[in-house]
Amino acid sequence: MLKDITIGQYFPGESAIHRLDPRMKLIMTTIYIVALFVANNVGGLLVCVAIGLAGYLISGISLSMVKKSLKPIMPIIIFTAVLNMIFVDGKPIFEFWIIKATYEGLQLAVLMVIRIVCLIAGSSLLTYTTSPIALTDAVERLFDPLKKFNMPVHELAMMMTIALRFIPTLIEETDKIMSAQKARGADMESGTIIDRARALIPILIPLFVSSFRRADELALAMECRCYHGGEGRTRMKQLKYTGNDFVALAVLVMVLALVIAMNLILPSMY
Amino acid sequence: MIAVKTEKLRHVYSPQTPFEKVAVDDFSLEIEEGEFVGVIGHTGSGKSTFIQHLNGLMKPTSGKVFIHGRDMWADPKKIREFRFMVGLVFQYPEYQLFEETVEKDIAFGPTNMGLSAAEISDRVRTAAEFVGLAPEVMQKSPFELSGGQKRRVAIAGVLAMQPKVLILDEPTAGLDPKGREQIFSQISEYHKKTSSTVLLVSHSMEDVARHAKKVLVVNDSKLFAFGTVNEVFARTEELTAMGLSVPQVTKIFTELKRRGFDVADNIFTVEQAKTELLRLLGKAGGNNA
Numbered sequence: 001m002l003k004d005i006t007i008g009q010y011f012p013g014e015s016a017i018h019r020l021d022p023r024m025k026l027i028m029t030t031i032y033i034v035a036l037f038v039a040n041n042v043g044g045l046l047v048c049v050a051i052g053l054a055g056y057l058i059s060g061i062s063l064s065m066v067k068k069s070l071k072p073i074m075p076i077i078i079f080t081a082v083l084n085m086i087f088v089d090g091k092p093i094f095e096f097w098i099i100k101a102t103y104e105g106l107q108l109a110v111l112m113v114i115r116i117v118c119l120i121a122g123s124s125l126l127t128y129t130t131s132p133i134a135l136t137d138a139v140e141r142l143f144d145p146l147k148k149f150n151m152p153v154h155e156l157a158m159m160m161t162i163a164l165r166f167i168p169t170l171i172e173e174t175d176k177i178m179s180a181q182k183a184r185g186a187d188m189e190s191g192t193i194i195d196r197a198r199a200l201i202p203i204l205i206p207l208f209v210s211s212f213r214r215a216d217e218l219a220l221a222m223e224c225r226c227y228h229g230g231e232g233r234t235r236m237k238q239l240k241y242t243g244n245d246f247v248a249l250a251v252l253v254m255v256l257a258l259v260i261a262m263n264l265i266l267p268s269m270y
Numbered sequence: 271m272i273a274v275k276t277e278k279l280r281h282v283y284s285p286q287t288p289f290e291k292v293a294v295d296d297f298s299l300e301i302e303e304g305e306f307v308g309v310i311g312h313t314g315s316g317k318s319t320f321i322q323h324l325n326g327l328m329k330p331t332s333g334k335v336f337i338h339g340r341d342m343w344a345d346p347k348k349i350r351e352f353r354f355m356v357g358l359v360f361q362y363p364e365y366q367l368f369e370e371t372v373e374k375d376i377a378f379g380p381t382n383m384g385l386s387a388a389e390i391s392d393r394v395r396t397a398a399e400f401v402g403l404a405p406e407v408m409q410k411s412p413f414e415l416s417g418g419q420k421r422r423v424a425i426a427g428v429l430a431m432q433p434k435v436l437i438l439d440e441p442t443a444g445l446d447p448k449g450r451e452q453i454f455s456q457i458s459e460y461h462k463k464t465s466s467t468v469l470l471v472s473h474s475m476e477d478v479a480r481h482a483k484k485v486l487v488v489n490d491s492k493l494f495a496f497g498t499v500n501e502v503f504a505r506t507e508e509l510t511a512m513g514l515s516v517p518q519v520t521k522i523f524t525e526l527k528r529r530g531f532d533v534a535d536n537i538f539t540v541e542q543a544k545t546e547l548l549r550l551l552g553k554a555g556g557n558n559a
Contacts, residue, residue: 173365179327180366183358184427185350185382202378205368209413 010131016244017059018129022138024245029126031252035259036115036122041269044262045114051255052118052125061128069124070117077116084109107269132164140230141239154230162218170211177206272339273303273435273467274324274356279333281319293319295491296333301469301484303338303434306461308478308499309471310514311488317471318361320488321437324469325356338434354383357433361440363424367412372403372423375412379431397430401456418449425453429460436460437469442477454481475517479503479538487514500536519543 012018017025032048039045056063070077090104127135140157147153181202182188188199281294293316301307311317322328323335326342326349335342342352357379360366369375376397380390398408401422407415412423425441438457442450458481461468469486472478478485478499485502487494489512495502503509503516506524510516516524516538523537523546533550537543 176360177366179322180360180363181378182327183325183353183360184366184379184431185353186378187350187382202366202368206366209368210365 009128011061011065011128012131013060013129015059015129017055017125019244020129020248021239021241021245022130022134023142023239024241024249025126025130026135026138026142028248028252029123031256032122033119035252035256036118038256038263039115039259040263041266042111043266044259045111045118047255047258047262048118049114051251052121055125056121059125059129061125065128066117066121066124070120073116073120077113080112080116081109084112111269133161136161136164137235137237137239154233158230166214169214170207173210174203174207177203271303272300273305273337274301274469275299275336275339276323277334277336279320279323279335280331281316281323281328282331285331292491294323294330297493299486299493299496301467303467304465305484306458306468306482307470308482308485309469309488310473310475310478310485311494312513315488316491317488318439321358321439321469321471324435324437325358326352327358350382354379354431355433356435356437357428357431359425359428359436359438359441361443363428363441364417364420366427367420367424370411371409372398372412372415373408375423376426376430379427383431393430393432394426397426400429400460401426402452418445421445421449421453425456432464433466435467435469437471439471440473441470442472450477457481475503475515476519476539479517479520489514499538503538504536 020028032051036045036048039048056066085101085105085108086099088102088105088108090102093101093103093106095101130138136157139160140153143151143153143156178188186199186202188196191199276297276299279294279297280292283289283291283293295316297320309317309321319328323330324337326335329343337352337355340352342349367375369378373394376394377390380393385393394408398405403419403422403426407419412420415423421441425438428436436457441457442453445453454477457468457470460466470478470482482499484496484498486496487502487509494508494512495505503520506516506520515521519540519542520535520538523533523543524535526533527535531550532553534546537546
């Protein structure tokens, strides 16, 4: 059950997108998200959808993965769509008691749904094609200039790496502890909300205890290997931009430009 | 009376995905009530998946499990009854402790069973005695105890439910020789006193040979063999071929026999070896005289 979580999952591959510099992928994703929010009409959004689809095609990641990553936020999507339909003034489709759905609302709802889906799909493509280690590495390098302002960039990146590294471990551990308590007759599936919350105690306490133990062991292991922060630390894998990276960046900048152009030509939908 | 029975038990992980893996493939077996069964197999052979089916933590993909003649999944709502009938001690069970005191932690299982307060405290005391926990430990926090003591508390937590079938997954992993010996003798004692059925998963062939009457061998998701210690360890070559082994002392006697000594080849424990060697020496001495 816990094993079905796919957020942040990495699928190793050899596609052009996999091989892009992680820093560039991070920048591209940011541009993509900006473009999604700048777009205020169907034309601009269609451009975004097209480039998103192209990205998935090149990466070789199946679109069914998008469906999977959308599943957990389905309630938010539906909620947004319904709210937009009801609370936007305009020509009514139907009226029921004090609820009034409008054509303008429907249009906006569709726009919003496309935007959220693209947002999730786009950022998922980043994590599907980039290993967590490469990603945190990229974050550290991109925010490097902030070190001048005393931002603990290396420490933050290290924290991210450790957190990502331990998610699967902790999921496995939770599964194990749940099984062990169920074997002792713990009942987690029935009763009132309070009963269920109380049933979590036998799982959370051992989980906390073992997390602290792991943290302690990890700190010791890092010290044994002479870890002393980012100062003077060299890297085995040097990141280097290649021609492909700049082509990819150019494509994304073009997308943003196109979206802005569409905004100027086509009427806004707000 | 049959304590545990499985019928074509099969479990597939992540079916219909690229990660599909058959973990338990067509297990059909019957374990008599009161038997002490050793379960051996590689890491990842499917033995852990198999034992988790016996108390309903995992649901078979197909096939059936019967405990004392009752079909486990006939009514999924009653699955907890089976969890109380079949006690399962996981690997490194000390990581499941959570209560403020040792006493309360051991009482967790019996409390879930809905027993009376008197019955619970009675069971907690008996279980603690079985695993050799001193009365003054009972009011301590389980987190203050040593690793070996924590392990005992965790085992007592399962024993307190007084399961008819007790399954232990490598109960002595990571303990020192003295701790191992104590835990094994306590399990043996529990087995004798309560005449419950015991399944012991272990990587130590010596321990299996010494404590178990029967051995169940799982290899590559399949039930390779299920028979008495004699029958199973007689298949030395097959066991070695799959990367398992037989007790060291058995190897010595197989080799002795190969070199022409007149020894029995069903020697599995040091005690048996001692008797056999004395017999041989006595005989040899007699010949010389």
